Amino acid sequence: MHVMQVAAKPEHYWYDDARGVAEILEAVRAFRRADQGMRRRTAAGMAMNETDMRALQIVIGRELHGRPTSPHHLARELDITSAATTKLLDRLTASGHLEREAHPTDRRGVLLHSTDHAHDEVRERLERMHRRMAEVAAAVPVESQPHVAAFLRSLADVLDDEDATAPLTPAGGAPTA
Known part of the structure; x- marks a missing residue:
């Protein structure tokens, strides 16, 4: 079986010879890599995973804008199931980062608050x-x-608007994993 490899362009894979464009976008990529690394280190330093850290960020951010956060809102924002949200909230309440409070007008509802x-x-x-x-x-x-x-x-x-791409199928074969 012969695999054909396509070589990257000598200057830039995506941007032809648009040096200024490539330089800016490479700087953005470097920032994104540094940001992701910082988030991993910070979450690990707080003995939590990145989703837990993001959940805490969402709750605090909404509090700063005077908006309450429910478990349902958090699940939607994080794109996780209600079961995963329950486990996440159990971890963050056990660690002392979040508190659950009964909703003032909805007997079955819960609001989330960050702790001191x-x-x-x-x-x-x-x-x-x-x-x-x-x-x-x-x-x-x-x-x-x-x-x-x-x-x-x-x-x-642009990133928010980009849809996921379906797996590519090699010629004459099944999708690759």
């Missing part, structure tokens, strides 16, 4: 990094800041 312990730990682990990131952002020339923000939001929109 969660806020203390998040601040302890992330405050210095966020301060340094703000310093980097402040160094962007004021006239360029709206353009940089628009660029990043547009990239986020």
Whole structure:
């Protein structure tokens, strides 16, 4: 069986010879890799997995905007089942990061709240990094800041809009795993 390999272009796999475009997108990739690594390290340092960390981030973020969070909302936001959500909430309440509270108007409903312990730990682990990131952002020339923000939001929109690609089927064969 002969496997044909397609060589990458000498300069850039995706972007022809658009050096400036490739350089910007490589910088974005480097940022994404660093962000993912930081999230893994932070979650591990807090003795939780990345989904637990994301759940805590969602609850705290919604609290900061005065919006309550239900287990159903959290499951939808994290794209996990209700059973997985129950296990996640059991872990985060056992670790002292979240509390469950009866919904004030729905007898069967539950609201989630972050604890002082969660806020203390998040601040302890992330405050210095966020301060340094703000310093980097402040160094962007004021006239360029709206353009940089628009660029990043547009990239986020592209990623949010991208559908999953079905597995490719090699010629004459079944889908590869």
